[in-house]
């Protein structure tokens with residue numbers, strides 16, 4: 591059992607922290623205002639090898655084989671410390687988590703087309719599952735993909751999707767999309783397809799979010815969009831299972847973003863309570879303040895360690911035969927996704943209370959942090975109760991699943 595980062599991982603963490611503190615942290619306000627992540631930041635992160643972490647070496651991959659998720663956890667943690675609004679960490683984690691699925695299940699043509707660009711920070715990869723009829727009930731999605739002469743003809747609508755302007759206007763990119771290809775086969779009738787943003791027949795919809803303004807959220811309306819079969823991931827009609835596998839990878843990184851943001855929020859409040867004097871002494875002297883920080887620190891430390899374990903398990907599942915099943919991994923990951931946004935939200939909120947009125951101004955980063963993490967509290971990458979359902983299914987058994 592090894593609880594330390596390796597020497598190489600430590601070096602990587604230090605390098606990412608230095609880059610993010612120098613190049614991201616001072617620009618978050620500007621990025622939030624402009625609603626767009628500057629290309630030079632994405633290229634800077636790519637130069638550190640971050641967009642290549644989950645990609646094979648021949649396409650520009652950068653992490654040691656079998657340690658990809660552990661490196662990704664470190665990278666997203668550090669980016670979220672610098673951009674507490676969560677825009678840049680979410681942009682990067684989507685590319686890493688879902689880009690991984692292209693690496694693993696994409697056709698050679700798809701991999702040749704996009705992976706080197708993903709590694710260079712020039713191509714966004716998002717996930718496109720949620721529909722207006724409800725995000726939690728994935729098996730009920732209605733968007734169809736009818737096979738005809740080498741293409742899937744896509745009709746339907748996706749909503750609350752991250753990275754819409756990014757793939758339609760700002761740069762190249764696409765979304766891995768779950769569509770119904772066999773109407774009579776329940777969850778065995780879905781296929782996962784990569785849909786580039788520039789295909790004819792796609793109409794974007796932009797939503798105005800309360801936070802995370804550097805990354806757009808919206809949707810797509812598909813009208814007879816022709817998606818060549820080279821864009822299918824894995825086997826036709828097996829998309830539901832790949833979606834669940836992808837969720838495991840992305841939810842680890844969502845948790846990394848929450849933990850990185852919370853770590854920084856806690857440091858901000860720790861520094862503040864040592865300096866701020868009231869009633870003739872630093873407010874750190876009051877147990878109402880110091881005990882809350884101590885409790886938050888304890889919760890975050892436990893979460894950090896468990897998340898490191900989840901990332902390690904995700905690495906092992908792909909490199910060690912019979913290590914554990916994907917269902918078992920989903921239990922571990924759902925524990926992280928259930929806890930991380932709630933703990934991070936609580937820590938950001940406590941930090942705001944400790945900083946008092948200043949925290950309610952835009953000079954302070956904590957307001958943006960709280961709004962950013964709320965995206966994961968309310969449900970992005972899977973609702974809170976859905977994580978409980980997964981944990982209950984694995985711990986109690988199938989009897990605890992309401993839809994069976």
Ligand SMILES: Cc1cc2nc3c(=O)[nH]c(=O)nc-3n(C[C@H](O)[C@H](O)[C@H](O)COP(=O)(O)OP(=O)(O)OC[C@H]3O[C@@H](n4cnc5c(N)ncnc54)[C@H](O)[C@@H]3O)c2cc1C
Pocket residue numbers: 716717718719720723724725726727749750751752753799807965966968969970971972973974975976979992
């Ligand atoms: C900022 C943001 C970005 C997003 N980005 C993406 C993206 O890039 N791609 C994408 O596909 N989706 C994205 N989503 C959508 C996200 O995946 C959904 O919000 C999520 O799946 C929940 O779906 P819903 O919002 O429709 O809520 P619903 O499914 O309508 O759920 C409503 C509530 O009921 C609870 N609930 C549902 N079922 C049960 C049950 N059986 N038992 C108990 N409680 C239950 C849920 O936890 C939730 O609290 C994003 C969401 C946000 C907020």
